[in-house]
Amino acid sequence: MNLNDSIQNITVAIIGAGFAGLRAAQRFEQLGINYMIFEGSDRVGGRVFPFSYQSGYLQYGAEYVNGEDNEIYEIVKKNNLLSATEIDEEGYETVVYGQEVNNKMYKIWDKFESSTNEKLERDGARKEVKNQSVSERIDFYFSDFMKAQKLSQSEQTVMQNMNKLFKNQYQLEWSAPSTDLCLRNFDTWDSGVDSEATLNEIGFKSILDELASKVPKTKIGMSSKVVNVDYTGTKVKIMLSNGQYFLFDSVIITASLGYLKKHKTTLFTPALSVSKSAAIDRFGFGNNMKIFLEYNDPWWPNGMSTIQISGRVGNTETSNSLEDDLMVFQPFLWARKILVAWVAGNGPLEASKLTDSQLMTVLDNHLDTNLKNVYIVSKIQRIHRHSWISDEFALGSYSYISNKSCQSNTDDIKLMRDPILTNRRPVICFAGEHTDSEMFQTVVGAARSGLREADRIANYYSLL
Numbered sequence: 001m002n003l004n005d006s007i008q009n010i011t012v013a014i015i016g017a018g019f020a021g022l023r024a025a026q027r028f029e030q031l032g033i034n035y036m037i038f039e040g041s042d043r044v045g046g047r048v049f050p051f052s053y054q055s056g057y058l059q060y061g062a063e064y065v066n067g068e069d070n071e072i073y074e075i076v077k078k079n080n081l082l083s084a085t086e087i088d089e090e091g092y093e094t095v096v097y098g099q100e101v102n103n104k105m106y107k108i109w110d111k112f113e114s115s116t117n118e119k120l121e122r123d124g125a126r127k128e129v130k131n132q133s134v135s136e137r138i139d140f141y142f143s144d145f146m147k148a149q150k151l152s153q154s155e156q157t158v159m160q161n162m163n164k165l166f167k168n169q170y171q172l173e174w175s176a177p178s179t180d181l182c183l184r185n186f187d188t189w190d191s192g193v194d195s196e197a198t199l200n201e202i203g204f205k206s207i208l209d210e211l212a213s214k215v216p217k218t219k220i221g222m223s224s225k226v227v228n229v230d231y232t233g234t235k236v237k238i239m240l241s242n243g244q245y246f247l248f249d250s251v252i253i254t255a256s257l258g259y260l261k262k263h264k265t266t267l268f269t270p271a272l273s274v275s276k277s278a279a280i281d282r283f284g285f286g287n288n289m290k291i292f293l294e295y296n297d298p299w300w301p302n303g304m305s306t307i308q309i310s311g312r313v314g315n316t317e318t319s320n321s322l323e324d325d326l327m328v329f330q331p332f333l334w335a336r337k338i339l340v341a342w343v344a345g346n347g348p349l350e351a352s353k354l355t356d357s358q359l360m361t362v363l364d365n366h367l368d369t370n371l372k373n374v375y376i377v378s379k380i381q382r383i384h385r386h387s388w389i390s391d392e393f394a395l396g397s398y399s400y401i402s403n404k405s406c407q408s409n410t411d412d413i414k415l416m417r418d419p420i421l422t423n424r425r426p427v428i429c430f431a432g433e434h435t436d437s438e439m440f441q442t443v444v445g446a447a448r449s450g451l452r453e454a455d456r457i458a459n460y461y462s463l464l
């Protein structure tokens, strides 16, 4: 579309067509408020990124829906998106230094893991410890637990590796190094229910289509990267990377926290307040990714839910090597020939430096060397991945409360969310998953934040 054609009537600019931006736009449609979305990339959805595979869609980004009392779950129910089958949590295989972990070790480990999960949840609310990191606290419980066990040297090694995998699970789920994941996350984050919904093969494609269908395509300027938001005058001036600029009464920014961390000094004129800027710096932003490994046929047994590898064998020359972060592999529920590698830590950055064929070689060698005593591993045919850490509009995966944020004793989510007001008019509003107090990290939080900021603006103009 030609942005100039419709510019005369526009009053609100929304930066970003992810779930926050689309939900804000949907609200403006409902209320008859003029708006325009500027989306830097060439697609809508942001960190929701379905791609077509066989009869359905695999998800580079969001895949599960947290909570049930929210609009996203409403769409899940309305469009029949719940998966008919669930992952069998029992179907675990753990391999340490190339050897299968035996039942005796599993039994001992399970006792530790389930009691520690509960303790960590509680610790999140305990004043004395809530500012500690998950890693610190797990190690504390682990050393206590080990003192009470009578294990051989090799059994102790297995347990230490199980502990490493345990911390990695937190890294994967929370998209945060376990050393920087503050216990307070467990007390602050709340979806209202314990579980998360697994969706069927259409899943997030349908949710995204539903949200996008409420927003006319003519109201989205695609490939329109905003490089500066100038709020010195009565109108806010939005400058695009191609030099075009547009004037608005108010703006909603939905760029990821990763984007704000990197660009906040050049994105805003005048600069953001010291307190908002410091909150953006302090709050955590992780960098998880999934790599979908496609095989001719599955080589893993039926019913297998997860393969975990630790204490790897093979090339151990470099520290920080990609292989160290290739720990968790999961068969896909409906795509039989796909194994998903869930990668956290330094892995996403290291993987982003490799071509597909280099990455396939690393993965093939890694799986073959570590699993050869347990399975006959075949060769990967293709991989599918999106590198969130090098995606210029994401620069990572999702947010978390970091140690620094915990220790600062400030409400950083609120500081990031607070609008910039001029004579009480909300001139610059901040939405996006990182601005939702209870469901940061999630699509639910993102959509909620878009609605919240649209209503803030609507309230101001007394249109509600």
Ligand SMILES: Cc1cc2nc3c(=O)[nH]c(=O)nc-3n(C[C@H](O)[C@H](O)[C@H](O)COP(=O)(O)OP(=O)(O)OC[C@H]3O[C@@H](n4cnc5c(N)ncnc54)[C@H](O)[C@@H]3O)c2cc1C
Residues within 6 Å of the ligand: 015, 016, 017, 018, 019, 020, 021, 038, 039, 040, 041, 044, 045, 046, 047, 048, 060, 061, 062, 063, 064, 065, 066, 224, 225, 226, 227, 254, 255, 256, 259, 288, 289, 290, 388, 393, 394, 396, 397, 398, 431, 432, 433, 434, 441, 442, 443, 444, 446
């Ligand atoms: C690997 C991975 C797995 C995940 N799994 C889940 C999950 O299972 N469940 C869940 O709930 N959540 C999950 N998430 C998180 C979820 O995807 C995000 O919380 C949510 O999509 C964020 O939406 P948003 O609108 O806040 O931001 P985004 O989706 O990032 O949208 C922001 C938009 O702004 C655009 N933009 C940025 N800068 C500019 C600019 N300067 N000019 C113009 N446009 C710009 C971007 O291109 C983007 O489209 C996952 C994320 C990742 C990466």
